[in-house]
Amino acid sequence: MKKSLLGLFIASFLLLSASIHAQNPGQQFSLGFYQNSGDSSSFHSSLKDYSKRGTFYWPVKDSTKRRSWFHRKAFQEHLLEYNHEDYSFYADFLPDFQVGYSNRNSTTWLNTRGVEVGGRLGKNFYFRSEFYENQGKFPGYLDDFGRTEKILPAQGELRDYADGKAFDYAYASALLSYKAAKFLDLELGYDRNFIGDGYRSMLLSDNQFNYPFFKVIATVGKIQYTTMWAQFIDMKYPKASYDNGYRKKWGIFNYLDWNVSKKISLGLFASVIWQDSDSTGKRGFDWSYLNPIVFLRPVEFSVGSPDNALMGLNAKYAISKNSTLYGQFMLDEFKLKEITSGNGWWANKYGGQLGFRSNNIFKVPNLNILTEVNAARPYLYSQRTTLNNYGHYNQSLAHPLGANFVEWVNIADYQYKRWFLRGEIMYANYGLDTAGINFGKDINKSYNTRAEDYGNKIGQGLNTNLLYVQGTIAFLMNPKNNLRLEVSAATRRESNDTWKKNETFFSIGLRSSFRMFNYDF
DSSP, X not given: OHHHHHHHHHHXXXXXXXXXXXXXXXXXXXTTTSOOOSOGGGOOOSBOOOTTTTOOOOOOOOOSSOOOHHHHHHHTSOSXXXXXXXXXXXXXXXXXXXXXXXTTTEEEEEEEEEEEEEEEETTTEEEEEEEEXXXXXXXXXXXXXXXXXXXXXXXXXXXXXXXXXXXXXXXXEEEEEEEEETTEEEEEEEEOOOBSSSSSOSSBOSOSOOEEEEEEEEEETTEXXXXXXXXXXXXXXXXXXTTTBSEEEEEEEEEEEEOOSSSEEEEEEEEEEEESEETTEEOOSOGGGOOTTSOHHHHHHHTTOOOEEEEEEEEEEEOSSSEEEEEEEEEEEOOHHHHHHTSOOTTOEEEEEEEEEESSGGGOTTEEXXXXXXXXXXXXXXXXXXXXXXXXXXXXXXXXXXXXXXXXXXXXXXXXXXXXXXXXXXXXXXXXXXXXXXXXXXTTXXXXXXXXXXXXXTTOSEEEEEEEEEEEEEEEEETXXXXXXXXXXXXXXXXXXXXXXXXXXXXXEEEOSOOOOOOOO
């Protein structure tokens, strides 16, 4: 096993130099955006900033030659754009037109028409809103996922289209951001959030659908403290009634990020998830969790609640000016006596991450790499019921693989002028459920249906291997709305002792917007 992993590691980096995917080239979530300055005290990198998405700076050379309206709108400007000292406004049409082929699902395609508006009022208030109408036919594994879970990753509920051969869906996002004081920022949104310095997050990720939230961010010197209240949707639990729709649940998230020195930063994470209603009736928002600076676990314990409390740690160490070592640890439940006994008690629920990223490697500007290992013990993030598990819209709020897995992901990307290349190789090992037995991977199953109390370990159940390799090349046409021509190819191999699923697919398209969808699972 060690030799095979070593071989995969070597092969991954050889292939990364030649392979290509691109995940929204030119935008702030590429590997190269958070360039390491060697000084971790200058900014807080672990809490991604979505407030000014789509307004990043791109140098445009001055020219004495006056460009046509079409040239400026296609390659330099927003479709509508107005700038004033006291306010600004922009609007864009955001297409995502793709056509491709899968050896499992024949011809694939995507027809997305999107609209985005945004701007600024004064110096302290920003706003952004997006809407997308979509129809698409996807590779076989995504089609299977959509028909099972009734969603696409991060894109909401699906409806059948084209006689059941494709899907139709729509979704929106919005964000209001206000700098209330020198040290205080407020955000009200219907969007996603991410905590961490890596590609994945074991604490709070953005791989799921949008949700409403209110966020308070206080930054004082080397310390940044964030509190967020959010509401989530449980699609698994039966609806209370047709009029009330899907059942809801609430969450509060506290995150303290401390830049200890120029090279070290530490982040402390805590969250509580609770159901909107229970056997006693409507519970709604729990005012016990209103105080933004309270320790969540003692409050959760003191009210004798069945709520789901989780705690975590995020850490980063700047090895050099361009290289960073980072990691996370997520803790759901544990007993020290059971951990030290090493008997695999089911409720020792924890997971972690260890990663390395480097920018401008081999002294090549804009050549970046990342290698990262993520792991989660069985039953992590799950609860007695989905009404208070760590999930939303049938997806985990953390890692897309759920629990009971170990994953190794390697990514490289490169930018040359307006050309972007990205390659990814991901290998994962996990245990699937068999014969109706819950072995701990699916967080939407009650942990009360677990197979055994003891002897639990990562990979238990139907031990399965997954290899995912993807590459993309893109040419950026307009940096204001990330309009690009893109070609992508990928292969996915999932196998165990019972079956094998191999799929190869590619696509070509005209794409726009700053959306992020993680289909590597």
